[in-house]
Amino acid sequence: MPLVLPPSVLGFYLLLAFSPQHGVGKWLHDVFDIQFVFSFPGLVLASVIYSLPFMIGPVKSALQQLPPSLAQASYTLGKTERQTFMRVLLPNIKPSLFTAIVLTFAHTLGEFGVVLMIGGNIPNVTRVASIAVYDSVENMDYGTANAYSLILFCITFVMVMGVFIFNKAHAKSPLE
């Protein structure tokens, strides 16, 4: 669902779910003294819920593309499913895993709707760069908005280039 729901809708439901007034949020608050709404940990949790499906898809697809005989060979050597996953399957989808992690991180970095809903816009607590850009434009402070945007652009550009270079280094020629 997080893949297709508008981020603001997902953020709204998470806001309701983690509200300290009722339900899970109240239980977390009463029992563990944890409040996810309008806090940085809540912002991180909401981002994970929103972004994880974007990572799971490519990783699952990479695992499915491995020949089944790899896992079977490991089982016949007496290895458990966990050992097989950690020692054989996971290392052999390294490029896909790296790509998924970096792109999901870059995607999360620019997230706006979910973050604004669950975290609000509290300076030095939950104001992230993407919200700061919006905030600066709202206040007609285009210089600050430009600075934030440029920083986000540079970080994202470096990440995408890094993924591109890494994948090119690991790609095999079809003639090999």
Place this chain on the structure above:
Amino acid sequence: MISINIEKKLRAYSGQQWLKVNREFATGSITKIYGPSGAGKTTFLKMIAGLIQPEKGIIKLDDLTWLDTSSNISLSPQKRMTGFVFQNYALFPNMTVRQHLEYATNDTRWINRLLTVGKLETLSTHKPDHLSGGQQQRLAILRALAIKPKLLLMDEPFSALDPKMKTALIAELKLLFTEFKLTVLIVSHNPMELEGLCDGEMEIDTEG
């Protein structure tokens, strides 16, 4: 001794077919398995290893029941610990030659001996990508032997080897098989390939 009495439904172009095998293999015997393409030779080996479940049947190794569908007994591949040489080798791209063997066993002396048998000592730090087809095939055989299995299942294990290497490797393997009293089942398409190695043969064919 391993006794096998299994039935497995196979899907084929012409419809469903039954693979039925009822046979005993003496301890230390080396048996060649042959039959037409699609007859279920690989499926047969995988059922013995526990990688595929038959519809019904019994598999016993000496007094230990590996499979008895009537009693819902089916040991996992990890507990059966058959040495298995896959037709596509199934080597791990992330591991070097030595790491393949270290993944299977901690016995360094045994690893060194296997590397010598397979003539891969000088390639021990190479990954499968940097090995020829024949070298990959030898590594697949060595990895299966690394766990010192009682039963070795080999699916077309010598198809990528040149005649000289094949003769040398078969001679070395025969010594190992005898030393460890290994029961070996080898699938092969080439009738001449295993001459002098096998002491029995079995044809696999399906029933419509």
